[in-house]
Amino acid sequence: xxxxxxxVRLRDLEQQVxxxxxxxxRSHTRLALLSxxxxxxxxxxxxxxxxxxxEMSSAFLLTRALVVIDxxxxxxxxxxxxxxxxxxxxxIFSGSMPPGDHTIQIALTFxxxxxxxxxxxxxxxxxxxxxxxxxxIEGKTVTITAxxxxxxGVTTPLEQRPTIEWQEKLQAFAPxxxxxxxxxxxxxxPAAPGAASAPSGAAAGxxxx
Numbered sequence: 001x002x003x004x005x006x007x008v009r010l011r012d013l014e015q016q017v018x019x020x021x022x023x024x025x026r027s028h029t030r031l032a033l034l035s036x037x038x039x040x041x042x043x044x045x046x047x048x049x050x051x052x053x054x055e056m057s058s059a060f061l062l063t064r065a066l067v068v069i070d071x072x073x074x075x076x077x078x079x080x081x082x083x084x085x086x087x088x089x090x091x092i093f094s095g096s097m098p099p100g101d102h103t104i105q106i107a108l109t110f111x112x113x114x115x116x117x118x119x120x121x122x123x124x125x126x127x128x129x130x131x132x133x134x135x136x137i138e139g140k141t142v143t144i145t146a147x148x149x150x151x152x153g154v155t156t157p158l159e160q161r162p163t164i165e166w167q168e169k170l171q172a173f174a175p176x177x178x179x180x181x182x183x184x185x186x187x188x189x190p191a192a193p194g195a196a197s198a199p200s201g202a203a204a205g206x207x208x209x
Contacts, residue, residue: 045138046096046097046098046136047096047136047142048144049142049143050145050146052089052092052145052147053090053145053147054088055088055147056110056162060112060113060126060162061082061085061111061113062148063084064107064108065106065107066106066108067104069102099135100136103131104144105130108162108164109127109128110127124158124159126162130146134168140173142168144166144167145167146166147164148163150163
């Protein structure tokens with residue numbers, strides 16, 4: 001088995017492990033949701049907070065970000081001036097959400113950014129897509145953070161570095177605190193077909209213009 005085949009199989013295995021972990025997590029969350037509904041009477045409602053963090057180095061300039069929640073675009077912005085790349089934290093959504101399972105999809109485009117001996121980076125574009133399934137629980141607020149960062153090290157090929165990590169935090173909130181869901185940043189626009197349809201976990205790819 002050559003190195004390229006091994007790398008492909010390793011990425012496939014990592015994706016399968018991520019999907020299995022997500023399935024187990026959702027099963028535990030559904031059990032917690034059922035328990036809270038039975039014990040609490042199911043009257044408090046649920047809330048969700050979704051945020052995006054950009055921890056990529058200056059070698060990767062963020063030029064487009066699309067975030068879709070349950071099939072509806074909540075953040076959609078394209079900018080080549082560098083203003084989008086300067087936003088290291090972007091609030092996406094804050095508000096009430098029906099208890100149950102939901103899905104977030106994210107699609108990012110990075111433009112290579114380099115000078116001097118690294119000027120060749122400007123000829124590359126990197127697309128990163130990922131999705132995350134979560135469960136809104138009665139009487140609780142779930143905070144979800146999607147973080148774009150560079151995995152690996154100096155020997156990792158550039159096209160394999162951009163990736164997205166998901167984090168969740170669950171906490172109780174006072175009854176009556178739920179408010180109507182709303183977009184918290186960017187312009188809302190219909191998602192392009194297949195714009196963010198990657199399976200759970202992260203997928204990254206780079207191509208030269």
